[in-house]
Amino acid sequence: MANGTDSLYFSPSSILTAGFQDSVVKVCIWLIPALIILRAILKSRTSSRLPPGPPRLPIIGHLHLLAPIPHQALYKLAVKYGPLYHIYLGNNPCVIISSPEMAKEFLKTNELSCSNRPESMASEYLSYHSQDFSYAPYGPYWRFVKKLCMSELLSGQSLDFLHTVRRFEIESMVKEMLQKARAVEAVDVGGVITRITNNVISNMIMSKRCSDTDDEAGEMRKMIKEISKLLGEFNPADYVWFYKFLDLQRIKKRLVDVRARYDRLAQSIIDERREIRKTQEKIAADKDFLDLLLDVYEDEKAEFRLNMDKIKAIILDMFTTGTEAVANVTEWGLAELLNHPMIMDKARQEIDSVVGKSRLVQESDLVNLPYLQAIVKETLRLHAASPLIPRQASEDIVIGNYHIPAKTNVLVHDWAIGRDETHWENALEFIPERFLKTSGENGITGSAGHMDIRGQHYQLLPFGSGRRACPGISLSLKVIQATIAAMIQCFEWNVQGEGNDSIPPVKMDEGRALVLERVHPLICIPVARLSPFPSI
Numbered sequence: 001m002a003n004g005t006d007s008l009y010f011s012p013s014s015i016l017t018a019g020f021q022d023s024v025v026k027v028c029i030w031l032i033p034a035l036i037i038l039r040a041i042l043k044s045r046t047s048s049r050l051p052p053g054p055p056r057l058p059i060i061g062h063l064h065l066l067a068p069i070p071h072q073a074l075y076k077l078a079v080k081y082g083p084l085y086h087i088y089l090g091n092n093p094c095v096i097i098s099s100p101e102m103a104k105e106f107l108k109t110n111e112l113s114c115s116n117r118p119e120s121m122a123s124e125y126l127s128y129h130s131q132d133f134s135y136a137p138y139g140p141y142w143r144f145v146k147k148l149c150m151s152e153l154l155s156g157q158s159l160d161f162l163h164t165v166r167r168f169e170i171e172s173m174v175k176e177m178l179q180k181a182r183a184v185e186a187v188d189v190g191g192v193i194t195r196i197t198n199n200v201i202s203n204m205i206m207s208k209r210c211s212d213t214d215d216e217a218g219e220m221r222k223m224i225k226e227i228s229k230l231l232g233e234f235n236p237a238d239y240v241w242f243y244k245f246l247d248l249q250r251i252k253k254r255l256v257d258v259r260a261r262y263d264r265l266a267q268s269i270i271d272e273r274r275e276i277r278k279t280q281e282k283i284a285a286d287k288d289f290l291d292l293l294l295d296v297y298e299d300e301k302a303e304f305r306l307n308m309d310k311i312k313a314i315i316l317d318m319f320t321t322g323t324e325a326v327a328n329v330t331e332w333g334l335a336e337l338l339n340h341p342m343i344m345d346k347a348r349q350e351i352d353s354v355v356g357k358s359r360l361v362q363e364s365d366l367v368n369l370p371y372l373q374a375i376v377k378e379t380l381r382l383h384a385a386s387p388l389i390p391r392q393a394s395e396d397i398v399i400g401n402y403h404i405p406a407k408t409n410v411l412v413h414d415w416a417i418g419r420d421e422t423h424w425e426n427a428l429e430f431i432p433e434r435f436l437k438t439s440g441e442n443g444i445t446g447s448a449g450h451m452d453i454r455g456q457h458y459q460l461l462p463f464g465s466g467r468r469a470c471p472g473i474s475l476s477l478k479v480i481q482a483t484i485a486a487m488i489q490c491f492e493w494n495v496q497g498e499g500n501d502s503i504p505p506v507k508m509d510e511g512r513a514l515v516l517e518r519v520h521p522l523i524c525i526p527v528a529r530l531s532p533f534p535s536i
């Protein structure tokens with residue numbers, strides 16, 4: 001038995017087991033490193049399916065390549081790496097799209113997978129954790145906010161109803177400029193235009209002007225400027241974790257501070273309105289956007305319950321998206337006209353022939369001013385208010401045969417697309433004629449005459465495209481066209497400051513922010529050309 005047991009102990013099967021164990025150990029010794037290597041190869045293959053890109057540095061990735069002006073630096077990289085390339089912002093991959101073809105594939109073919117926005121420290125604070133319109137993730141809440149803003153604030157009908165607000169602001173601006181002209185006083189044109197856009201939005205939202213003497217209104221205007229600046233600032237802490245703790249640019253501190261101030265001010269405006277609502281029953285036609293938001297807040301059966309944070313986030317979003325971009329484009333447009341006196345003269349002749357010289361140009365005239373419209377389109381082509389349109393892929397997608405993993409940030413470089421030589425003749429020149437349906441002037445065929453700027457033509461995307469395209473296009477065009485028209489109809493503008501003696505007189509340097517700003521403020525003395533208000 002013992003032998004038997006022994007033999008059993010050393011039975012062929014046990015020998016087999018021992019041999020098997022030995023083999024398993026050997027296999028493991030080889031297999032585990034082999035698997036690790038295979039995994040590394042597969043991983044590198046997967047990431048090599050990302051579009052091409054420059055070699056990166058540890059920790060910061062390609063952040064060092066974005067200086068001094070991110071959208072211009074990315075434009076240069078596109079020349080080297082093509083219309084679809086990737087960089088790393090810290091450890092986060094980011095794909096840059098710089099051609100109309102790639103933009104179409106991303107924004108149209110993959111629309112549903114590309115309808116989120118990347119978050120940043122600034123957007124987190126200022127959108128009350130993505131509870132506004134711009135940063136809300138694509139989904140039912142975003143659809144609800146969009147419907148609310150479109151139907152009650154930005155639809156054609158609401159805009160028609162509020163045309164008196166815009167008219168009042170432009171008339172006030174012309175009257176103020178007439179006084180400055182008489183006193184031969186210089187004005188900061190950007191400041192004047194920002195006041196118009198702030199007042200228009202403020203009046204649309206809460207029936208108050210931002211520049212009334214009232215402290216609250218003035219405080220709101222200053223705060224919106226500060227907030228827009230913070231939202232547009234490039235913040236390394238969004239990409240490299242240790243910057244968050246260092247807060248070298250003090251962005252976090254400024255965000256906490258301005259959000260607390262905005263919150264207090266918005267709460268006091270809302271409380272005041274709620275008190276008024278207790279005593280006054282308003283009919284629908286008298287309600288402004290704040291009333292409508294409070295109606296939803298009080299409606300227990302509403303599709304979505306709005307709390308105070310959501311209301312504040314939506315209002316702040318309308319202010320920030322609606323004021324600076326419109327003001328900046330208008331200022332760039334006027335700057336271009338000052339550098340191109342012949343284009344300015346042609347635009348004036350058009351206005352004089354359609355409107356005459358005795359009354360102020362009105363919004364209803366704009367449809368008869370195709371050259372003015374072309375000037376605004378050309379300004380939007382060269383001076384995209386948002387040179388990089390931020391999106392995020394919500395799932396894995398394929399573009400141009402490259403794999404873009406879910407959660408990758410994607411920047412549609414509309415500033416570069418507007419300068420693409422393969423689609424635009426004399427791309428860097430300011431030639432509004434290209435947008436006229438007629439042809440032949442300045443060697444430009446006018447082939448872009450049919451092109452709209454609402455996201456259907458991917459060569460021109462100043463307002464983005466698809467379901468997350470800008471909802472403020474109609475409002476923006478009305479304000480920009482009417483403001484430029486009034487400024488050139490009523491005044492000549494004598495440029496002041498550094499560049500005055502040079503030709504062209506206005507410097508066109510761009511700032512570092514993610515929102516396209518002018519480095520040199522446009523300071524001019526208005527000289528009255530005609531006065532539609534004889535009493536002034």
Ligand code: HEM
Pocket residue numbers: 133134135201317318321322323325326329384385386389390391461462463464465466467468469470471472473475476
């Ligand atoms: C010249 C003026 C303006 C320009 C150039 C501009 C440009 C843009 C761009 C490029 C986007 C991103 C689009 C995309 O992702 O495809 C956007 C989004 C947005 N814009 Fe504008 N915008 C302007 C004026 C306005 C105005 C006046 C308002 C409203 C009062 C507004 C409200 C918004 C909102 C709420 C979004 C976010 C939409 C969403 O995420 O669904 N914008 N804008």
